[in-house]
Amino acid sequence: MARQDPKKDVVIVGLGWTGSILGMELSKEGVEILALERGEDRKTVPDFAYPNMIDELKYGIRYGTMQKPKNSTVTIRRTLDETALPYRHLGSFLPGDGVGGAGVHWNGHTWRPMENEFRLRSYVEENWGAEIIPEDMQIQDWGVTYEELEPHFDRFEWMAGISGQAGNVNGEMIEGGNPFEAPRSRGYPLPPLQQTADAEMFAEAARAMGLHPFPRPGANASEAYRNEYGMQLGPCNFCGFCERYGCINYSKGSPQTCVLDALKRKPNFQYKTNSEVLRVTLADDGKTATGVIYWDEEAGEEVFQPADIVILGAYSLHNVHLMLLSGIGQPYDPATGEGVTGRNYAYQMNGGTSMFFKDVDFNPFIGSGTVGMSIDDYAINQIDFGAEGFIGGSYITAGRANGQPIRGIALPSGTPGWGAEWKQGIGEWYGHSMSIGSHGSNMSYRDVYLDLDPTYTDKHGRPMMRMTFNWKDNDIRMTQFMKSKIEPVAESMNPDLMQSSYKGDGAMYDVRPYQTTHNVGGAPMGADPSTSAINRYLQSWDVHNVFVMGASAFPQNIQYNPTGAVGALAYWAAEAIRKDYMPNPRPLV
Amino acid sequence: MIKLLRILAALALIGVVVVLLLIFLPHHLTEPQEDLAADWTPEEGQGEYAMILGDCAGCHIGADGTPFAGGQPIDSPLGPIYASNITPDPEHGIGEFSLDDFRAVMYDGVDEEGHDLYPAMPYANYRKLSERDIRGLYHYFMEEVEPSSNEVTETSLMFPFNMRFGIRMWKWVALSDPGFEPPFGDEVENAEMLNRGAYLVEGPGHCGACHTPRNLIFAQKGFTAEDSEFLTGGVIDGWTAPDLRQEGTQPQDWDQVEMARFLATGRNAHAGVSGEMELVVQYSTQYWTENDLLATAAYLDEIGHDVARESDAEDDVPSLSEEETVTLLGDADPEMALGPRLYLDNCNACHFSDGRGAANVFPQLAGNATVTAPVPRGLVQTILEGAELPSTEAYPYKLRMPGFGWRLSDEEVAELATFVRNAWGNDAGAVTAADVAGIRSAIEDSPEGHGEAAD
């Protein structure tokens, strides 16, 4: 028998980026809030304290801050006729675990999607007609516009202390910023980081070719900063151990640096760690949630936690898993194309070109998560999809994010991975390489989705979630297009050696190498309940007191890193819950 | 503290001689400083605010966090002195106290049964409280605080310090006249504000209890700015409570708004609060009104001496200018001395080679009172254990510096501390490995066992 605890007004599942934001915003209403986090508590000191965090083997290679597959993972297959197998060793993506979630070990790239990405299907149909959309492609509008979200992007960027250079403030173009970005109501809270040599070289080459480089925006503070909650960041010291690590220096925007100590002062907010939510419980008619069941690790028992509102902030994949396990929304079926929960999972299509320069010393130990220069000349709003034969786009970028010695040293292809020749290669090339990368969109498809695995169960005996994902021709054409644009820029820089890595025809999804932790979709938002799991306020269409945060809401992936949009959606939903839902709980659409 | 021991021992001896006299002579209690009507009641919130000004909460908080339930030990080499339960519980608290009993505690350090209180209770400073604040406090504790039945461990110091009549004799010489005299006349611009600042600092804020040096019998050397040694630096828990008056000290160097910000948030463009002062910010000054903080800053500024602090007599370490330090660190010569090398490896990421840190986040080390304190315990303890800023309303982040004691030997800490005490124009005495060893063991022995902050 599960223990039953006293009722709360709001239960938040997961205390990462979205859980922290919702906790902070909803606590202003005076309601009693409990956040349940499956992992450990984490603070900069002692958990990320210098110098122990600067350990690439422990954190960069052995994934010290991330989810352990033995505790939580998915099964993966590429096509409908493969049998999915558990993702037993992290590789392709690295979900977070513990207070702060993946917000602890992210890099901090913080973007706003382009205006037309929010209404992608309409944009394509209006300009080229529905016929250019491949038959199995399921792209959708988001049901919310950039204009509506703009104030919430602004909130998130000013909360997380983003360093960057605006290109378009209220329609006024600003030299040095991104000329293709959507208008913003004001600039970034902090100036851009000082650039590294590779970024400067790339920017110069791009400029010479008539392109428009600008500093890439990110959550590594260029100066000391204090946000709206009074929380603080210190200036980033370019330690180069950013992605995969908690910041030693209070410099990376994260739930810890930007929200949590302010949130912990609220008397109506409590949080419990080592408390994994197993499912959301529904009322008999299935129209409302009554609370959640979680595993209390300390007590060693299941607990029923009643609540009036349930916020899922467990990261995209876990949000969808919990919905599938709890019967929230009809599960998606690729055979019929019906159902919404698990629909439109998508990923990120990236590629890159490395260059080696015998005579340039890049000082690669100096790096920061988001330092670098980018161009958006081949972004979604710049490409003629009809003429190019694909839908999508990328931003292209160079900068030293990784200053770490093990994974951070690029070697010319063909160099052995160990032994005397490897040593010689390291001696010759350490500090002499750089790369230009493309970071691109990934569309949604009929047979790319999430559901419950028929075979494998997790440590709680629940069916694991199964991911069916593969690369598709449209996106491969998109990344090949980027290759054709990047290589000439790289060549113009006259490297001694150059090598490219972009997905080509017939590429299959390989879960071993790291790609990105930008798992999106599965609980898409939208205006039509037959193709979306949640409405424009991130509210479940079927169970109106469940709100689902995170990138699971994306109906297909944007060309940018997701968290700017994840943060904006969290503020947007929080406002709707506070001002509209709480006074009168009901389906908001 | 050793000094205290010796003094109290001497006192106790004399005490034995006059013991009978002392026991049988009744206490002479201080009268109210103003005639207030018997039915006078404080305005709403006035009593609570007086409590905040006096920082009663910091010492009297219960072990489980119950406000004013008492029981927390105040470290003394003679043994722990336990803060009393000051909730209105009639049996375990002060519920049976009359207003006169309460005033006697605050002004004269005498409890309702006529026992003399240990001067851990700063009645030497509270003697300057106005009658209005006394009445406000009395009202607050009787009417607004929840009673708690927490039974506080009785303080039992070893013989002869458990003979409280020794304290009585000490008080004859150690206390000043009661009552507050506004020092600034109308001819002074801003007199009202400055007088308010004086009242706060001398009276409820009891700043002198830590920041004024003590004489041979452990009495504060002065209670008002007329005394030239008032607020010129003392010692608390082995740490230097910095001089607040000499030229070049922080309140004299900082502008008044920065000083006020420091008290309100525990941090400002230059420094972060540390040591016992952290508790003062946490429980008291963060809740002071802006006007009171500015009045305090203005008053401290006003009473500054024009004399520069005397440099440390034993200082034989040459001081490096800011430019020399930045060059030394920037060159990063592998042959560089151990101190600067350890600085680069451990400290530079936050405090930077110019020693300026970052406003409100990473304290500046150049000119930092904890760094250059005559007694280096604060600096060494911070290097060993780290330090944490208190969470305040405007600046909630408990920014914490990690400790380095686990990875640096006594010699290394000494080299590092000596370097920062003499870099960027700092000029303070060397720290030895023996000093560090002593501080390490003192920290281990302390009953609170500082260590990593609990949440």
Ligand SMILES: Cc1cc2nc3c(=O)[nH]c(=O)nc-3n(C[C@H](O)[C@H](O)[C@H](O)COP(=O)(O)OP(=O)(O)OC[C@H]3O[C@@H](n4cnc5c(N)ncnc54)[C@H](O)[C@@H]3O)c2cc1C
């Ligand atoms: C290595 C890496 C680099 C990244 N870099 C970038 C980048 O540069 N730019 C960008 O935009 N994005 C980046 N991301 C993605 C970014 O971290 C996420 O988008 C963001 O953290 C998502 O916020 P969230 O609140 O949805 O999930 P999270 O922040 O991950 O928080 C989810 C929390 O829920 C908890 N949880 C999960 N299941 C349960 C359960 N059943 N019960 C209780 N608690 C649960 C988890 O332990 C976790 O703490 C990166 C991610 C990784 C891993």
Ligand code: SF4
């Ligand atoms: S690169 Fe900067 S933001 Fe990232 S972990 Fe290092 S100090 Fe922190």
